Amino acid sequence: MQKMLLPCGTIEKQQRIVKQERGFYFALTWYIQEDKHLKDGLFLLLSCLSYGYQWESIVFEHSLDEMTYAFPVQSTIAKGRIVSVDAGVAQAIPGVITVLTYENAPRLNPQIEGELLVLQSHAVAYRGQFVALVVAETLEVARQAAEAVVVRYDELPHNVLLHADSSDLYKPDHVNPYYETDTASGDVEAALASAAVSIDHTYTTPAEHNNPLEPHATVARWGSDGVTLYDSNQGSHMIRDKVAQAFGLNPERVRVISPYVGGAFGSKGAARPHVILTVMAAQVVGRPVKFALTRQHMFAVAGYRTPTIQRIRLGADNDGRLTAIAHDVVEQTSTIQEFAEQTALPTRMMYAAPNRSTTHRLARLNVPTPAWMRAPGECPGMYALESAMDELAIACNLDPIELRIRNEPKVDPETGHPFSSRGLVACLREGAQGFGWQARDPRPGIRSDGRWLIGTGVAASTYPTRRRPSTAIARVDREGRYSVLIDAADIGTGAWTVLTQIAADALDVPMERVHLEIGDTLLPRGSLAGGSMGTASWGTAIVEAARKLRARLQEEHGVIPADGLEVMVESGENPEARRFAMHAFGAQFAEVRVNLDSGEVRVPRLLGVFAAGRIMNAKTARSQFLGGMTMGLSMALHEESVLDPRFGDYVNHDFAEYHIATNADVGTIDVSWIDEDDPYINPMGAKGIGEIGIVGTAAAIANAVYHATGIRIRDLPITLDKLLV
Ligand code: MOS
Numbered sequence: 001m002q003k004m005l006l007p008c009g010t011i012e013k014q015q016r017i018v019k020q021e022r023g024f025y026f027a028l029t030w031y032i033q034e035d036k037h038l039k040d041g042l043f044l045l046l047s048c049l050s051y052g053y054q055w056e057s058i059v060f061e062h063s064l065d066e067m068t069y070a071f072p073v074q075s076t077i078a079k080g081r082i083v084s085v086d087a088g089v090a091q092a093i094p095g096v097i098t099v100l101t102y103e104n105a106p107r108l109n110p111q112i113e114g115e116l117l118v119l120q121s122h123a124v125a126y127r128g129q130f131v132a133l134v135v136a137e138t139l140e141v142a143r144q145a146a147e148a149v150v151v152r153y154d155e156l157p158h159n160v161l162l163h164a165d166s167s168d169l170y171k172p173d174h175v176n177p178y179y180e181t182d183t184a185s186g187d188v189e190a191a192l193a194s195a196a197v198s199i200d201h202t203y204t205t206p207a208e209h210n211n212p213l214e215p216h217a218t219v220a221r222w223g224s225d226g227v228t229l230y231d232s233n234q235g236s237h238m239i240r241d242k243v244a245q246a247f248g249l250n251p252e253r254v255r256v257i258s259p260y261v262g263g264a265f266g267s268k269g270a271a272r273p274h275v276i277l278t279v280m281a282a283q284v285v286g287r288p289v290k291f292a293l294t295r296q297h298m299f300a301v302a303g304y305r306t307p308t309i310q311r312i313r314l315g316a317d318n319d320g321r322l323t324a325i326a327h328d329v330v331e332q333t334s335t336i337q338e339f340a341e342q343t344a345l346p347t348r349m350m351y352a353a354p355n356r357s358t359t360h361r362l363a364r365l366n367v368p369t370p371a372w373m374r375a376p377g378e379c380p381g382m383y384a385l386e387s388a389m390d391e392l393a394i395a396c397n398l399d400p401i402e403l404r405i406r407n408e409p410k411v412d413p414e415t416g417h418p419f420s421s422r423g424l425v426a427c428l429r430e431g432a433q434g435f436g437w438q439a440r441d442p443r444p445g446i447r448s449d450g451r452w453l454i455g456t457g458v459a460a461s462t463y464p465t466r467r468r469p470s471t472a473i474a475r476v477d478r479e480g481r482y483s484v485l486i487d488a489a490d491i492g493t494g495a496w497t498v499l500t501q502i503a504a505d506a507l508d509v510p511m512e513r514v515h516l517e518i519g520d521t522l523l524p525r526g527s528l529a530g531g532s533m534g535t536a537s538w539g540t541a542i543v544e545a546a547r548k549l550r551a552r553l554q555e556e557h558g559v560i561p562a563d564g565l566e567v568m569v570e571s572g573e574n575p576e577a578r579r580f581a582m583h584a585f586g587a588q589f590a591e592v593r594v595n596l597d598s599g600e601v602r603v604p605r606l607l608g609v610f611a612a613g614r615i616m617n618a619k620t621a622r623s624q625f626l627g628g629m630t631m632g633l634s635m636a637l638h639e640e641s642v643l644d645p646r647f648g649d650y651v652n653h654d655f656a657e658y659h660i661a662t663n664a665d666v667g668t669i670d671v672s673w674i675d676e677d678d679p680y681i682n683p684m685g686a687k688g689i690g691e692i693g694i695v696g697t698a699a700a701i702a703n704a705v706y707h708a709t710g711i712r713i714r715d716l717p718i719t720l721d722k723l724l725v
Pocket of ligand 1: 373
């Protein structure tokens with residue numbers, strides 16, 4: 001993606017930016033439309049034109065009559081309380097309908113999460129928190145009025161910086177979403193003390209923001225039947241349930257529509273405060289309300305990846321066989337809601353070692369609550385573990401691929417369960433072949449091309465294979481046309497295409513005869529598009545519904561009754577998940593060039609080889625792996641949300657200053673996969689692929705930077721200044 005200009009001022013500027021984005025979308029769409037295999041090419045065109053333009057009057061296909069527009073006021077302190085809100089000047093601006101503050105806002109169910117208790121108290125928990133909302137006839141008036149609202153604060157000293165040695169770190173009950181906080185077996189300290197080779201290093205990763213292309217946006221309209229939302233999210237039923245809970249409604253009275261989503265990366269996996277505010281505002285003004293976050297808003301209220309401080313200790317014998325693994329993580333949460341990233345999770349199952357321990361500790365800071373961002377846990381955790389494995393390989397004088405193969409576990413080292421399938425070694429071997437690893441000289445800092453040092457690195461990837469209950473309807477009408485209905489979400493992954501394909505396969509009819517409907521709570525409940533489990537969860541329900549429909553057809557001797565046939569199936573949990581450890585694996589290879597004078601790092605070549613079960617659609621799968629690896633490159637070299645401790649806020653809160661990898665930063669990325677037949681995971685045999693692509697990429701690049709320069713960077717991102725020492 002070309003870097004976009006910063007939306008930062010007048011409406012004229014905004015419109016120019018919209019046109020630029022549109023140019024990009026057109027290019028993308030033409031490319032996709034050329035491909036007849038993609039069912040959603042045309043839909044994508046339509047949705048690209050309509051979604052996410054907070055500066056135009058349409059956020060979604062639906063432009064409602066009597067629409068009103070919301071714009072928020074955000075706190076300018078990180079901790080304290082509101083003393084007064086003076087909305088007089090704002091209220092007097094022609095076109096302003098109402099100004100909501102904690103003094104006049106309707107009361108919400110106090111049981112909901114702290115982040116969603118918007119305008120319920122005078123307390124301020126972080127800078128950027130919503131403290132008022134203007135609703136007006138136009139977006140421009142709403143924004144102007146929001147700037148005219150005067151909020152006075154009683155400010156308290158804030159604490160916004162994460163430190164490993166803080167005295168008030170605490171141990172959360174569990175880590176996201178339901179894992180043990182700490183694990184231990186054997187005697188790590190004794191094993192480390194007596195290890196022939198050991199390393200002990202601390203790796204740090206910064207806060208990073210999800211930044212999907214489409215900013216979060218919601219339209220809400222109340223009617224006699226309850227409230228309807230047009231919303232951009234990862235699961236409409238999840239939004240429905242949260243709105244119902246917040247407003248004390250029967251869920252039947254909340255409808256959420258979200259057929260096309262312009263990206264999310266986890267940030268739309270839970271209801272955000274703007275959703276609650278939109279519903280509240282529409283209730284108060286009695287008209288539809290549209291609330292679209294700006295890019296800047298998203299840095300405070302849409303979630304982000306916690307910064308991490310990770311100490312890794314590894315002990316090994318002279319052959320490089322691990323005797324001890326310890327991974328201790330420090331990360332942050334907010335004062336109003338807990339989020340405990342599961343950073344050490346992959347360390348529990350990657351490598352065999354008799355003595356092991358993992359811990360997670362949290363600091364409660366005056367910051368927004370961190371949340372899910374593509375491969376929460378695995379992504380930062382594997383940067384640290386796979387960097388440490390590279391350091392251990394060097395300490396053992398072993399090839400880093402050989403080190404990993406020697407420590408391949410026969411069963412899940414912490415649970416003792418067998419793996420349903422485990423393709424790590426195959427990925428490493430195939431990747432080594434494809435990348436040309438065999439000829440590699442391990443000595444660092446000895447290859448150059450003019451003023452560029454050259455190096456290569458490798459790292460492993462992994463991501464859990466999960467599946468959640470979902471419900472699907474399959475029906476056939478008299479003319480033999482099939483429909484499949486499920487509230488799934490396509491967040492850019494290709495779900496429209498792949499679910500149609502799964503249904504057609506299971507019904508044994510061509511794709512053209514299957515009509516799919518997703519993205520609406522009037523459809524049966526599908527699980528979240530998160531945790532890389534969408535295809536597995538929805539696909540299982542669809543396959544089971546299709547099988548049942550075919551059985552019903554057989555009972556009718558193949559003759560479709562006059563009013564058609566319909567079945568509904570709720571798929572359950574996977575019982576095999578109690579017997580097997582289920583994970584996807586991969587191997588990431590990187591070549592880097594580091595400029596001797598400037599410290600600039602270029603990545604001419606990445607190769608990812610994945611073992612992720614059966615690949616359902618080569619084109620959409622390749623796109624997911626490529627996207628993940630690009631985001632991993634971005635993590636390695638660019639992404640960092642910079643917090644100013646004086647204000648307690650992220651200062652680089654737009655695309656001009658929050659750097660993400662652009663076209664010019666990405667060289668060749670090769671993606672391939674090995675065939676894997678896993679009968680235990682789901683009827684398709686497909687493992688999730690939305691997240692594994694980002695896991696390990698940053699470590700492969702950091703390891704390559706070491707190989708090129710002899711400088712080990714243990715603090716992401718790897719910026720020029722860190723190499724010019
Ligand atoms: Mo994804 S970060 O599990 O929504």
